[in-house]
Amino acid sequence: MAGLDFVDASHGFAAGNGYVYRTTDGGDTWTNLGYLTRSYTNETGAIYTVYVRSVDFLDANTGWAIGDIYGAAVIFATTDGGTTWTSQEVPTDNGLIDVSFLDATHGWAVGNNGAIVKYDGSNWSAEDSGTDQNLYGVDFVDLSHGWAVGYGTILSYNGSTWSTQESGTSGRLYGVSFVDLTHGWVVGEGGTIIGYDGTNWSLQASGTMETLRAVDFVDATHGWAVGDNGLILSYEP
Numbered sequence: 086m087a088g089l090d091f092v093d094a095s096h097g098f099a100a101g102n103g104y105v106y107r108t109t110d111g112g113d114t115w116t117n118l119g120y121l122t123r124s125y126t127n128e129t130g131a132i133y134t135v136y137v138r139s140v141d142f143l144d145a146n147t148g149w150a151i152g153d154i155y156g157a158a159v160i161f162a163t164t165d166g167g168t169t170w171t172s173q174e175v176p177t178d179n180g181l182i183d184v185s186f187l188d189a190t191h192g193w194a195v196g197n198n199g200a201i202v203k204y205d206g207s208n209w210s211a212e213d214s215g216t217d218q219n220l221y222g223v224d225f226v227d228l229s230h231g232w233a234v235g236y237g238t239i240l241s242y243n244g245s246t247w248s249t250q251e252s253g254t255s256g257r258l259y260g261v262s263f264v265d266l267t268h269g270w271v272v273g274e275g276g277t278i279i280g281y282d283g284t285n286w287s288l289q290a291s292g293t294m295e296t297l298r299a300v301d302f303v304d305a306t307h308g309w310a311v312g313d314n315g316l317i318l319s320y321e322p
Contacts (some may be wrong), residue, residue, distance in 0.1 A: 088183070089260075089311045092316040096145045097301075098136040098167065099311060105150060105167055112309065112317060114289060118167045121159075135159050139299070141192070151194050153180035158196060160184070160220070176211045177202055183222045183260070183299075185231070195220035195233050201247070214240060215306065222261040222299070223272070234258035234271050240284070242295040250307050253279065253286055256322035260299040268305045272297035278310070291318065 087310040088100035098113065099106045118251030121135040133154045137156035150161045150170065158181045176180070186192035190206030199214040201223075206313030212259040214220065218235045225231035227246035237255040240247045252258065256274045263269035276291040278300075291297065295312045302308035308320035 088137070089301050089309060090141050090148070090302050091301050091309060092142050092144050093303060095309055096142075097309070098142055098148060100140050100150065100152075101301075103134060103136050103310075105140060107167055109145075112319070121152075121161055121170055125248065127233045134159070136148050139194075141186050142188065143186055147189065149184050149186060151181040151184045151196075153196075156180050156197075158200075158202075160194065174209065175202065176209050182220065185223045185225050187225050187227065191225075191228060193223050193231065193233075195223040195227060195235075199235075201233065211262075212247070215249070216240070221257065221259040224261045224263050224269075226263045226265055230263075230266060231264060231268065232261050232271075234261045234273075239271065241247065241265045251300055253288065256280055257296075257312065259297065261303045262300045262308065264302050268302070268310065269303060270310075272300045272310050272312075275311075293318070302317075 090099035097108045105118040108115045134209035136152045138151045138152040146166045158175040160173045163170045177200045179197040181194045181196035184194040199216040201212040201214045202209045220233045220235040223233040231242035233240040239250040239252045254275045258273035260272045269281035271279040274296045276293040278289045278291045280289045295316045296314040297310045300310040310318040
């Protein structure tokens with residue numbers, strides 16, 4: 086699995102191997118929603134399959150899926166729980182890897198070569214990340230507090246600019262999830278999990294050496310992480 090998002094303790098969405106999946110029972114069972122595809126009118130009969138890398142939902146119906154087609158960024162939106170999707174214009178040539186929305190008019194996506202794009206309810210625009218490292222994960226708790234993670238990199242957002250935080254690791258970090266300003270988690274290669282307490286980042290035990298690709302918490306005591314070979318972890322304090 087490459088992407089994961091839960092909107093409550095029962096309803097969640099995941100992306101893996103190009104597919105989008107949905108659960109309504111807290112992850113006990115999953116429904117395959119199929120591939121996303123995009124056609125191009127300037128190429129007769131050309132329909133391409135999207136490699137979906139991440140999903141983010143506001144509720145059980147409204148969400149976005151991002152990824153790439155042969156390395157070119159694509160973003161799709163849905164209002165019916167993933168049954169149908171609409172393509173949106175993207176202001177970058179870099180493939181996108183993760184996406185985070187606060188509400189229907191505020192969202193961010195990150196990707197290759199430090200790409201960060203922001204949604205204002207109508208259009209996507211590019212932002213300066215201050216790095217050319219690939220960014221694999223992004224999450225926001227409000228308009229002035231967000232985080233993005235990459236190759237040993239944690240970036241924080243203060244409402245206008247991005248800056249670097251000390252991650253404590255040089256390995257690839259793939260996913261990040263915050264529930265408030267004092268509870269956040271980052272996951273990465275080799276089973277890495279790093280927790281944030283509002284001041285510092287510290288390593289936590291995951292119980293696995295499998296690379297973890299995404300993480301999502303709905304509150305400080307309910308969270309999930311997904312990784313290689315179909316791994317799904319749940320968090321219980």
